[in-house]
Amino acid sequence: MGEMYTTHEEEKLIDIVLDSILSGVVIIDNKDHVIVDVNETAAKMIGLAKEDIIGNVCHKYICPAEIGQCPVFHPWQNIDRSECVLLNYKGESIPILKTVKKIKKDDHLYLIESFIDISKIKETKEELLVKEKAIDSSINAIALADLEGNLTYVNHSFLELWGYGDEKEVLGKPSVEFWQDESKAEEVKNALFFEGSWVGELLARKKDDTDFLVNLSANMASNEFGKPVCMMASFVDITDIKKANLLIKRKLEIEETVASISSMFISPKNIDQTINVALEKICELCGCSRSYIFRFSNDGTRMSNTHEYCPEGVSPQKGNLQDLPVEMFPWWMGKLHNGEAIHIKDVSSLTEEASAEKEILEMQGIRSLIVLPLYTNSELTGYLGLDNVLNTGEWEEEDINILSLASQITGAGLERRNAEDMLMNAKIAAEDANLAKTEFIANMNHELRTPLNSIIGFSDVLSSENFGTLNDTQKKYLSNVVVNGQHLLRIINDLLDLSKIEAGKMELFPEKFVILDAINGIKATMMPLAKKKDIDLKCNINIGNPLIVADALKFKQILYNLVSNAIKFTDQGGSVTIGVNTSNELISVFVEDTGLGIAQNDQGKLFNPFSQVDSSNSREYDGTGLGLALVKNYVEMHGGKVWVESEVGKGSKFTFTIPVENQITRA
Incomplete structure (x- = not known):
């Protein structure tokens, strides 16, 4: 090395x-x-x-x-x-x-x-590449512009949204050129310099000059020293969203209007006023010039404009459209009778066959209209329509649907009014009949009961033989007079009592009394009648406190009617039982017999006035059918209930309960 x-x-x-x-x-x-x-x-x-x-x-x-x-x-x-x-x-x-x-x-x-x-x-570079690819592939349109507002970068979504094929067509161009309102675009650009960001909706301009609405989010990008270097913006096309929102809003308006109209017709105090308000709502919802209803006369030969709504600035026509002969408008009436909607886009284009209709429509200044048949109780009774005096053109399908719903609701409302009118007439007739009945019964009280009491009284005097001896035949005839007179007097008294109850004039006079005394009194009274038919009349008393508070006379009348009925409908050798049970709050009294019994389908009408199980001319048992009706009313006046349990051939059991002691109000 x-x-x-x-x-x-x-x-x-x-x-x-x-x-x-x-x-x-x-x-x-x-x-x-x-x-x-x-x-x-x-x-x-x-x-x-x-x-x-x-x-x-x-x-x-x-x-x-x-x-x-x-x-x-x-x-x-x-x-x-x-x-x-x-x-x-x-x-x-x-x-x-x-x-x-x-x-x-x-x-x-x-x-x-x-x-x-x-x-x-390298990592930063890779991240930038990923971000660049993300921006390029973003579904949101993204653009960069220099500080002069000229485009320096756009992604693929921007080109697609604005309708360009190549970025060369847009790069270097002022960004304001891509908006319908360039002055508004300048405001946005200025806001970025002063505030650093801007978010809102703008109307954009495509390459072919058509417009579309976008949601814009723009920011000013700055370097590490805070100096602005470029403007960045992302865009979302909200045209379809806006349309969808408007559609939803429109549907909600329709639903609210229809619901409002429907609720108004549930129990309207004034049906005509309700119809006028409904026409106003329909007119405002559909944006028409006039909404109205025509009704046909009862014989269907004439028609009149009965209801109308016109917004301010539109002349009403209701006063000019009364008592028109339907035969003048054969084309119009033919369509209505076929259940068709009359949809006229341009009145001036009506053909010769609708010349009469064209003339009267043009007299009113109507340019287009939509009319639907109005049905009441499934019969054509008129029509409901919308006019436009400003424009011609086709009516929207939703307008037709709204009018159809309004027609159905209005028809139902008119049906209800007809039914209410009939009910009111029936009520008046019933009240008149009731008044006549009351007057009749009052007259009967004077004209029948007074002389009947005299007949019974004088018959009793003759029967006493104070004015001479009577032979057996005379005694028999006088006895029949007395018996039948008393029977007739009971019927008249029952009628008078029932009449007082229905008129709310029957009064209760509650008092404290021993229930056993009342029952024994009825038993003693009815015993001779029971012995005639060899009926065993007995009592089954199970009570702790013998005292109750009630109207003693009416209590006895209830018991008398039930026991007499039981004896009447029990065969020879049968039995009738009077039973009593009490609790802390109620007293329960029943009358049970071994008689004929009552079929299930007949039991529901037993307590109705003048109702009898056997109503044939040849019925075996006499009576007016008032006894049980009085029983029911007297019991209910005491705040109690009465019912029957019976089976054909096995006898019947009538039971009533009343409070032992409470505040009894007068009827």
Whole structure:
């Protein structure tokens, strides 16, 4: 190995100089390729101490040479800031930028190789390449402009969005030329200088001069010293989004209007006012000049404009369109009767067959219209329409759909009004009938009950024989008079009581009484009737507190009606049981018999006035059908309930419950 240094001082000075150099330096003997010296920077890059590196062949660490690239083997090769590879002690490759210089010392040739680590530069370069590819392939349009606003870079998405085929067509052009409102574009550019960024919507101009809406996000790019260097912007075409949003908004408006109109017709206080408000909403939603309804007369021969809405500036026509003969408009009426929509894009283009319609429409200044049939109870009763006095043209399908929905809703509303009118008429008729019935019953009270009481009274006087002896036939006839008179009086009394209940005039007079006394009284009263049919009339009493608060007279009437019915419908030799159970709050009373029983489908009408299970002319049992109706009303006046359990051939059980003691209100 040749010697480079002659003195110790020179060697020390060279070491200081080498170690002060920021780049790695290696000195190689050109003759045997051995490393004769290395500075501190190179040693750190290799990862070994200087003494461990010196003496090794250079190719162990520096640049495993490619053919034609090694200055040792190829001295003619010029190596100046060339990218090479350095191997550290682990065998890992470190990219370096290397320069080689040849020097002679005492006729001996040396190579001085200096290099810097470019790993981070390579990484940064790769990152920039990735970012550049990302920008180029971004779906967002991206552009760069110099400080004058001239384009210096655009990606592929920008070219596609603006309709250009090559970046040469746009680079160098002022960015403001790509916007419909160039003054607004200038404002954006100025905002970047003063505020550093701008975000918003702008109307862009394509190559073919058509416009489209974009969302622009722009920023001013500055260097490390804060000095502006260029303007950057990204764009998103929001034309379709805007259209979709407008469509959604329009659909919501339609849904809200239809829902509002529907809710108005649920229970309108004034149907005509509701229709007028609905026409206003439809007119505003569709942007028409006039909305209206025509109704046909009951015989279908004439029609009138019954409802109308006109915005400000449009002349109303309702007053001029009353009682028109439908035969004047055969073309119009033919379409309506076929269930067709009448869609006139231009009134002036109507053919001869619609000449009458054309004349009256032009008189009103109508240029286009849409009309749909109006049905009530599935019958054509008129039509609903929209006019335009400003423009001709085709009506949108959604306008037709809105009008169709409005027609259906309005038709349903008119049906409801017709039904309400019928119901009101029926109510008035019922009230009149009820008034007549009340007057009749009041007259019956005077005209029938008064003389009937006299008949019964005088018959009792005659039966007493105070005015002479009666033979057996006379006694029999007088007895029949008394029995039938009392029966007729009971019917009249029942009718009067039921009438008072229905009129809300029946009163309760609650009092505290012993329930057993009331039951025993009824049993004693009904026992003779039971004995006639050999019926076992018995009681089943299971009560703790014998006292209740109720109207004693009506309580007895309830029990009397139930027991008399049970005896009436029980065959010879049967049984009737009166039962009582109480709790802390309720008293439960039942009357059970072993009689005929009642079919399930007949049980629902038992408590209706004048209703009888056997209503034929030849029915076996007499009665008016008022007894159970009175029972139900009296029980409910006490705040109680009554029901029946029965099966044909197995008898019946009528049960009612009333509160033992509570606040009983008058009916």
